Amino acid sequence: MIETQGIIVSNKPAAESIHRIEVETERMELSKPGQFAMVGISNEDFHLNRPFSIYRQKENKLTFLIQKRGAITSRLIKKSAGTKLRIIGPLGNWFSDAPAVIVAAGSSIAAFGDFIGRNNSTIFYGAATKYDLIDIKADFFSTMDGSRGFRGNLVELFMTKREQSDKRNLYIAGPAAFIKAFRNRIDDDLANRCCASLEAYMGCGFGVCLGCVVNTKNGYRRVCKDGTIFPLKELLL
Amino acid sequence: MKSIKTAGLIFANPFIAASGTFGYADSYLDFYHPDLLGGFVLKGISLEPRKGNPPMRIIETPSGMINAIGLENIGIERLIKDKIPFIETLHSVAIANLYAETKDDFIKLTEKINEIKRIDAIEINISCPNVKSGGMQFGVSPKMTEYLTKNIKKVSSKPVIVKLSPNVADIGEIAKAAEGAGADALSLINTISAMIIDTKTMLPALANVTGGLSGPAILPIAVRMVYQVYEAVSIPIIGGGGISSANDALQFVMAGASLVSIGTYNFISPASIPVIIKQFNNEVKKTDYSYSDLIGIAHRQHST
Ligand SMILES: Cc1cc2nc3c(=O)[nH]c(=O)nc-3n(C[C@H](O)[C@H](O)[C@H](O)COP(=O)(O)O)c2cc1C
Numbered sequence: 001m002i003e004t005q006g007i008i009v010s011n012k013p014a015a016e017s018i019h020r021i022e023v024e025t026e027r028m029e030l031s032k033p034g035q036f037a038m039v040g041i042s043n044e045d046f047h048l049n050r051p052f053s054i055y056r057q058k059e060n061k062l063t064f065l066i067q068k069r070g071a072i073t074s075r076l077i078k079k080s081a082g083t084k085l086r087i088i089g090p091l092g093n094w095f096s097d098a099p100a101v102i103v104a105a106g107s108s109i110a111a112f113g114d115f116i117g118r119n120n121s122t123i124f125y126g127a128a129t130k131y132d133l134i135d136i137k138a139d140f141f142s143t144m145d146g147s148r149g150f151r152g153n154l155v156e157l158f159m160t161k162r163e164q165s166d167k168r169n170l171y172i173a174g175p176a177a178f179i180k181a182f183r184n185r186i187d188d189d190l191a192n193r194c195c196a197s198l199e200a201y202m203g204c205g206f207g208v209c210l211g212c213v214v215n216t217k218n219g220y221r222r223v224c225k226d227g228t229i230f231p232l233k234e235l236l237l
Numbered sequence: 238m239k240s241i242k243t244a245g246l247i248f249a250n251p252f253i254a255a256s257g258t259f260g261y262a263d264s265y266l267d268f269y270h271p272d273l274l275g276g277f278v279l280k281g282i283s284l285e286p287r288k289g290n291p292p293m294r295i296i297e298t299p300s301g302m303i304n305a306i307g308l309e310n311i312g313i314e315r316l317i318k319d320k321i322p323f324i325e326t327l328h329s330v331a332i333a334n335l336y337a338e339t340k341d342d343f344i345k346l347t348e349k350i351n352e353i354k355r356i357d358a359i360e361i362n363i364s365c366p367n368v369k370s371g372g373m374q375f376g377v378s379p380k381m382t383e384y385l386t387k388n389i390k391k392v393s394s395k396p397v398i399v400k401l402s403p404n405v406a407d408i409g410e411i412a413k414a415a416e417g418a419g420a421d422a423l424s425l426i427n428t429i430s431a432m433i434i435d436t437k438t439m440l441p442a443l444a445n446v447t448g449g450l451s452g453p454a455i456l457p458i459a460v461r462m463v464y465q466v467y468e469a470v471s472i473p474i475i476g477g478g479g480i481s482s483a484n485d486a487l488q489f490v491m492a493g494a495s496l497v498s499i500g501t502y503n504f505i506s507p508a509s510i511p512v513i514i515k516q517f518n519n520e521v522k523k524t525d526y527s528y529s530d531l532i533g534i535a536h537r538q539h540s541t
């Protein structure tokens with residue numbers, strides 16, 4: 001992991017309230033699938049850096065999918081090319097890049113950039129409406145209003161296609177409420193093969209502040225350093 | 238810059254990484270080597286491991302953050318077994334930060350630390366706002382501060398730094414009590430008791446309800462307190478609270494701090510302390526004063 005300066009090279013809307021922001025860093029180690037970076041806006045008043053999955057990386061260039069949520073993300077998605085950022089990364093543990101079945105809710109699709117477009121993985125991707133989906137090739141879509149793919153929530157879509165999930169790894173990502181709903185709906189066999197990437201409010205992103213803990217069967221674990229990816233079975237959400 | 242001799246210790250430069258923001262000195266190796274620091278304070282340690290508070294533990298606030306970690310730590314035995322071997326390879330001043338709920342536990346902890354050669358000094362945390370007992374409870378009363386400091390001084394084989402709470406009416410009074418009891422130095426400020434309410438959920442944002450405010454928001458309060466403590470006592474002061482630049486650090490020195498500590502800013506820019514040290518040295522040069530003359534200079538300038 002390193003701390004470096006990044007410069008926004010492009011910032012384009014990717015879906016309703018999600019921007020695809022490309023950042024050229026001075027230097028960056030190669031990230032692995034599912035890792036993230038802490039991002040802050042240089043030369044602005046004090047704020048904590050925010051964690052974002054590294055959606056794509058090509059050498060020093062990182063692509064993030066940034067969803068408008070609070071004050072900092074609202075500012076970030078308005079920043080034009082040339083804006084300087086603080087970048088710390090790559091951070092967190094990672095997914096094995098073996099073929100997998102992926103279930104991604106909303107902007108958490110960003111954790112799976114490396115799997116998209118690879119023919120041996122199966123992707124379930126859901127959001128509220130078709131306007132909230134970024135334009136990618138997934139195998140199955142769900143929207144709450146039925147504007148694209150299955151009408152209803154992603155967990156139910158996955159259950160109707162349960163047979164898709166053979167012996168491959170099962171990876172999910174999304175807000176805690178989604179992960180909880182998913183765990184409550186699936187059987188033990190699936191749960192045993194499932195790893196979940198969690199979101200958390202983070203102070204540092206590299207394991208030192210102890211601000212981001214989640215309760216697990218092994219006690220409190222740091223989402224940023226012991227995760228963000230945990231075996232689903234270990235989580236006490 | 239010349240090294241700084243204070244409280245019986247020698248610091249290569251005045252910069253200290255603050256407790257709870259530097260882990261056990263092994264968290265920043267990807268960013269810089271701890272030998273570049275004047276010193277570092279380890280995460281608060283207790284006799285037994287502590288689980289800490291439930292999440293949410295932190296929240297950003299205007300120009301700062303509030304934390305209620307609750308002193309989660311690995312306990313003294315694991316510190317000795319897992320962390321001290323690495324710390325033994327370092328050369329900057331290593332300070333252990335001690336937390337206990339009772340005087341007797343503070344004494345036991347001090348005795349354990351006596352046996353760790355590589356720890357150069359202890360900082361006693363009588364100012365944590367995020368635990369139910371011990372912590373701040375000791376630090377808000379001059380009598381308790383004196384009682385505890387005296388007892389720890391009796392058993393400690395190392396210099397004793399008392400970390401003061403800003404959550405008091407008269408910090409000078411507490412500082413005097415610690416000095417009177419034999420403290421070798423004072424460290425201030427710890428975080429300021431604070432809270433945030435989430436108006437959507439109508440609940441306190443942190444599970445612990447209250448937490449400790451740190452970051453630039455507290456800097457002017459911390460500078461004021463260092464200024465007051467400098468007038469109240471003659472032992473050295475480690476000053477900090479919201480420092481994120483060389484100029485911030487210089488304010489603390491001018492208020493009376495011999496050493497300065499950086500906490501929250503390590504989270505924002507983990508590689509920054511060595512950069513700040515360089516800038517600080519340049520700023521000191523520009524003043525035409527020696528570093529030791531700058532310590533507390535605002536008092537002397539004010540009275541002339
Ligand atoms: C997440 C966090 C954990 C902390 N843990 C400790 C601790 O264990 N012991 C202690 O004496 N101070 C602790 N502190 C207080 C800092 O050492 C420092 O005194 C305070 O944050 C003010 O400085 P700053 O504004 O530069 O952060 C902690 C602060 C933060 C933000």
Ligand code: FES
Nearest residue numbers: 203204205210224
């Ligand atoms: S965000 Fe600081 S430990 Fe995870």
